[in-house]
């Protein structure tokens with residue numbers, strides 16, 4: 697009698713094995729997408745806790761950002777790279793939510809983010825959104841929101857055109873390229889809010905800068921920034 701309910705789970709495990717998104721080990725809890733060993737292999741930046749951290753420094757003289765942070769250091773061939781691949785390109789959204797919860801926990805612990813009242817994912821270009829089927833930043837926002845309780849607004853900021861050749865350009869060219877690609881559909885709900893702009897990765901910060909510039913056209917709005925990955929250098 698008691699074995700019967702276990703059969704569907706066993707069949708499910710056979711065809712859709714629950715394995716770690718970092719190393720494919722099956723030694724992990726049912727509720728987690730990442731095994732303990734891979735979790736221990738993630739490099740937390742601790743940036744949320746301190747002012748003038750490397751992410752905040754990136755925006756000095758470019759756009760007035762209240763606070764900025766990134767959750768993990770990113771490097772090639774790391775556990776994090778494998779996780780990001782499984783999240784963004786293999787479509788493991790549950791993994792993305794778990795990574796978002798990790799961001800939410802750090803933001804909650806760093807009391808200086810306590811005055812945030814809205815989460816805004818950086819919108820994807822419509823073509824990319826159709827191809828991927830989801831916006832990875834929106835998924836991260838869901839995880840952050842579960843921990844912090846901050847609502848998510850993924851409608852008001854809109855991406856106007858694609859900028860697909862961006863990775864080949866230097867910072868100055870990138871800025872020209874991303875200028876004017878974001879628009880605000882209805883500024884009213886964002887007036888006098890302190891919004892946290894969320895993206896999966898920060899490299900030069902050009903896309904986040906352009907998106908923040910668009911947001912700052914809303915009267916009384918303040919903007920802070922949080923990303924999942926930080927690429928040093």
Ligand SMILES: [Zn+2]
Nearest residue numbers: 716719731734
């Ligand atoms: Zn693992």
